Amino acid sequence: MNVYRSIGDLPAPLDRSVVAIGNFDGVHRGHQMIIQRVRERARELQAVSLAVTFDPHPVAVLHPEYAPKLITPMAQRLALLAETGLDAALVLPFTHEFSRLSADDFARGILRDALHAAEVHEGDNFRFGHGATAGLAELKELGQQLGFAVVAHGALRIRGIDLSSSQIRRIIADGRLALARALLGRPFSVRSTPAHGRGIGSKLTVPTINLAPYADLLPPNGVYVTRMKIGTGAAARVFNAVTNAGVRPTFGEESFAVESYLLNFEAVDLSEQTPLELCFLARIREERRFPSPEALKAQILRDVAWAQHYFRRAGLI
Template identity: 60%
Template sequence: MSFVAQSEVSPSACAVFRSIDSVPEDFGPSVVTVGNFDGVHCGHRRVIGEVVARARALQAKAVLVTLDPHPAVILRPDQAPKLITPTPEKLRLLLQTGLDAVLVIPFTAELARTSAREFAATVLRDRLRAVEVYEGENFRFGYQAEADIAGLSELGREFGFRVEAFQPVKIARGVVSSSRIRQAIAAGDLTTARHLLGRSFAVQSTPARGRGYGTQYAVPTVNLATYEDLLPANGVYVTEMRIGTGEEVVTFESVTNVGNRPTFGPDSFAVESFLFRFRPIALGESTPVRLTFLKRLREERKWPSPEALKAQIGRDVARAERWFALRRALGGASQG
């Protein structure tokens, strides 16, 4: 296997290695988990929590290994899932878990041909010096998913690490899985998605180009740039928009339409948010925008006239305002 050497260290003291070659030769010993971790959901965090706890007990490094892009992008591009958490967002969430390091291995056609034995020897034994490996009971790896937990355990006995398998976490009458969460979000079922993720679903993007964003933006609507990963089903949502980074962050309560705007003629897909209690802000085409989806209000539909649509938007805004007023009264806040 060949990898490009890159690495970085986050402010949280969790090292992010962008290749196996960038892991120091004296790294470890380590307690490791390997997987895609799309969504960093409740099930993932259970495994990660055990990895961190065991690493502390053994005075080892807590390490998570993931792949970028998702293997399906290379192996089955026509079936590749839209991601709940693209890699930058996944890393942001993983850096909050107490891990000592995240290893992001570039997934290529060459890597896809790597045998389970070679992966275990090269990555787990030689570079990470794993002493324990934690995986879900359905874990598979290696060329054509040749090895399962039993195969990993056999390799572990040979290479000097112990393997622990976790049963799936169950919430809301079902197993917590990335595929189940994707299905819920794609259907607009934010309640189920929130229970399984352990937080509200959010997307990180930038404003759409060509909308006149300048030094001082003074219009209370923001369209997101084209977003290629997972979005909720077309419809209208109660949302919250966080704009900017660092000390310049400003957050607005909002209502968002996801869809094709059929009232105005040919389909023109957009994610358009109306911001409540808006004030002029610094907003450019590269400004980070985080949109958190809190509640689905209704499906998208074609209205008989722009006037009818305007009246409905007024009702949507009123419903969203009532939702936020109730949340404030109850002392709640979103989990983005």
């Protein structure tokens, strides 16, 4: 998938395109449904299939106090969009100046003049233009004037839930990982690098690894069944794990960490730049303070047994 970071990065001339516009946080099954239709129509029209997204999230610019923690930060979002088979993604820098662009200017300057849109596919709650004052009705009217069709898609409904990124964020924040998996179409995961120190050298030689500080969405503090992917491509290694996300209150000084104990551990090459992906599969329990390190150790053994049972049932052992 070609990634363009501004209108100026687009190739000239760009073939006509079939476009979907949105934040695509999570690239959930609703997004996937729209993107699949975009790809189908692009093939039929011999056009480029293209997603337009924004960086940073518009709320982070316009109302930073309400900015959501993201399911998928931009690098992960683009990787997931690439997996859908799209031809290209355009990442528009979202600024205060950009937010003042009228709906008419957006449709003319971006959809018609820059992207040569033949069709635009959107969810039926789509809003755009200065102050988000325009919606699908206005987009369809502009399309009639400017020469592109607009296709509306109703929200995909799964397990009685109308899919949206904001709904999935709440579900993950509540620790309902099985439901999040059903809505995302994959386990919720975070991508990061190792924290400084603790077994980091030319090799990881202990079965415990911490994520570097992570600013985006995590499930609530607690203990989880997880899988840790270390590295990328053919050299990547995947370990079953038990992960504690929290402040480790038993040891006095409380500081937040995401710490994973690798169950099928073997020494592996690692640096502070090695890519990590931690998939959250199931919640075992809440985090709590234990009366002694020995009591904590006994609980960890029970947590590991719970996780091993999960992995056996899932065919992952």
